[in-house]
Amino acid sequence: MARRSEETYYDVLKVDQRGTIAEIVAAYHSAKNAFSKDSVATYSLFSTEEAHEIIAKLDEAYHVLSNIDRKRAYDEDLKRRREEAADASMPMAAPNADGSPGAAHSPRPSSISHNGKESYQDLSPKGNFQALPTYDKFHGDTWKEIREKRGFSVDEVARITKIPSRAVIAIEAEDLRSLPARVYLQGFLRNLASVYRIEAKDAMTSYLKRIDELTQGKPS
Amino acid sequence: MSLYKTKLPDSAPTLEMRMNIPSRAALVAPGQQRSIWAIGGGKGGIGKTLLTSNMAVYLSWLNKKIVVVDMDLGGANLHTSLGVESPTKTLADLVIGRVDDMKDLMQPTPIKNLFLISGAHDPVGITNLRHMQKARLLRKFREIEADFVLLDLGAGTATNTLDFFLLADKKIVIVTPEPTSIENAYRFIKSSFYRMLRSATPSPYVRQLIEQAMDMKNTRGIRTPKDLLNEVKRLSPSDGLELQQKMEEFEISLVVNQVRVKSEADIGKSILMVCERYFGMGVEYMGYLPYDNAVWQSIRRRVPFLIDAPNCSAVTHLESIIRNLLRATTRAAAAK
Numbered sequence A: 001m002a003r004r005s006e007e008t009y010y011d012v013l014k015v016d017q018r019g020t021i022a023e024i025v026a027a028y029h030s031a032k033n034a035f036s037k038d039s040v041a042t043y044s045l046f047s048t049e050e051a052h053e054i055i056a057k058l059d060e061a062y063h064v065l066s067n068i069d070r071k072r073a074y075d076e077d078l079k080r081r082r083e084e085a086a087d088a089s090m091p092m093a094a095p096n097a098d099g100s101p102g103a104a105h106s107p108r109p110s111s112i113s114h115n116g117k118e119s120y121q122d123l124s125p126k127g128n129f130q131a132l133p134t135y136d137k138f139h140g141d142t143w144k145e146i147r148e149k150r151g152f153s154v155d156e157v158a159r160i161t162k163i164p165s166r167a168v169i170a171i172e173a174e175d176l177r178s179l180p181a182r183v184y185l186q187g188f189l190r191n192l193a194s195v196y197r198i199e200a201k202d203a204m205t206s207y208l209k210r211i212d213e214l215t216q217g218k219p220s
Numbered sequence B: 001m002s003l004y005k006t007k008l009p010d011s012a013p014t015l016e017m018r019m020n021i022p023s024r025a026a027l028v029a030p031g032q033q034r035s036i037w038a039i040g041g042g043k044g045g046i047g048k049t050l051l052t053s054n055m056a057v058y059l060s061w062l063n064k065k066i067v068v069v070d071m072d073l074g075g076a077n078l079h080t081s082l083g084v085e086s087p088t089k090t091l092a093d094l095v096i097g098r099v100d101d102m103k104d105l106m107q108p109t110p111i112k113n114l115f116l117i118s119g120a121h122d123p124v125g126i127t128n129l130r131h132m133q134k135a136r137l138l139r140k141f142r143e144i145e146a147d148f149v150l151l152d153l154g155a156g157t158a159t160n161t162l163d164f165f166l167l168a169d170k171k172i173v174i175v176t177p178e179p180t181s182i183e184n185a186y187r188f189i190k191s192s193f194y195r196m197l198r199s200a201t202p203s204p205y206v207r208q209l210i211e212q213a214m215d216m217k218n219t220r221g222i223r224t225p226k227d228l229l230n231e232v233k234r235l236s237p238s239d240g241l242e243l244q245q246k247m248e249e250f251e252i253s254l255v256v257n258q259v260r261v262k263s264e265a266d267i268g269k270s271i272l273m274v275c276e277r278y279f280g281m282g283v284e285y286m287g288y289l290p291y292d293n294a295v296w297q298s299i300r301r302r303v304p305f306l307i308d309a310p311n312c313s314a315v316t317h318l319e320s321i322i323r324n325l326l327r328a329t330t331r332a333a334a335a336k
Helices: A009-013 A021-035 A048-065 A066-087 A140-150 A154-161 A165-173 A180-196 A200-215 B013-019 B048-061 B090-096 B131-143 B159-167 B181-201 B204-214 B225-235 B235-247 B267-279 B294-301 B312-336
Strands: B033-042 B066-071 B115-116 B148-153 B170-174 B250-261 B282-290
Touching: A009 A048, A021 A048, A021 B148, A021 B267, A066 B170, A140 A165, A140 A200, A140 B204, A140 B235, A154 A165, A154 A180, A165 A180, A165 B148, A180 A200, B013 B225, B033 B159, B033 B312, B048 B090, B048 B115, B048 B148, B048 B235, B048 B250, B048 B312, B090 B131, B090 B267, B115 B235, B115 B312, B131 B159, B131 B204, B159 B181, B170 B181, B170 B267, B181 B204, B181 B225, B181 B235, B204 B235, B225 B235, B225 B267, B250 B267, B250 B312, B267 B282, B282 B312
Parallel strands: B033 B148, B033 B170, B066 B115, B066 B148, B170 B250, B250 B282
Antiparallel strands: none
């Protein structure tokens, strides 16, 4: 069965993003009823595996959209991804350096997983996050410090953001030869800032300025 | 002699008020003479003739001129459903060439404004229309002078049946809440859809792909129209866009018959959901007819339930279905 990789949770449940929770609940029950194993409307069309897959997608979408906090976080992430996708120069629409699809291709937020360990709740400041000191400059070691303060290993960050771990290491080490192309780098930094819950614009501007200076051989 | 024991009204003014009937100009597209509705479903015994005959009676009460055509070639019995004596002239006379004008086949019924073109007692072999005969019939249907022409199709997915279904402005599919009926309905919808695409596509390459898709065991893994579209898009994006446009124009109106409980009425919504998500085609759920003892009793008496049992629950639901169909017809005519 053909699947649309760009489906959002709203597409899965066929509800409007501005729909109420009641509408989401009704759409979920209606769809679940249509695709249940006892449904006479679909039994002849899908194999057991396909039906399970469809139900799992419905459950996943419902899990996120039926909870106000999770829905809000998902909407924010969706908005951010759409903005990034709209910007053709942004690297998120391109494949990652390791050949895997870029994060913009996935409708699911990088940090959200119905069955996985990470979720927005885990990453929210209400969770394990502590207030960070104010940084004037965002150099490589600053990014490393923030990551460590947030309690992430390089591999964890790579897994959540889908950024190759070698790119994370290169960013923190300011390794000019290993850094990705600038457009990719901008996207990676924005993604990291999102996961670390820091202001992306200032952090990106500061780091890119630093890289420009290192490239031109006159570090500040 | 009519089988009807009750005196029939010439028209039903109360219905007119209740229905807020659109004007004739609103119901047909500019330059078009009539609106053709075809009623199909794939399986036999699901209520195609029942729905056709009662819709015809209702529409005729709205002061519209209605012609019902029994297209169940080889198994025609619409005349029985309407309580009409065996007709003398039938579709076969037109096919064979004994009659040239549809007007000569239009038999009056006991109901004012309602005419029947029957297929009763047609010779064996009428089901296997040759291409030229079918083309002539299709052309003649367009010449019928009426506000509405209702085609009561036969069961199955024979190409003749599909072509008559595709001729219609409103393509109505009826199902009962039984697995066999629903399975056949999907097959009917898919077959007519592929048939429409095949005849509307100029590209021989896409036609070949459609023919492959019509074989459910095809090796390309195309199982639904949406799979087909994705495959065409992958191989030829320009043809894919054209195909997508054709798919978006195709629309089915769905009616569920013999509904006993609410969950059975919801089957219509489920079919709609499946067609939209996995077939990539538009389906409008027009409503359902409840299971009602008065309905089968009216069939036994060979009188439409609308006349035989005007107070039964099925009448209210029939009204709702017709109202939805008229609204959709008006919308479609305005869009043309």
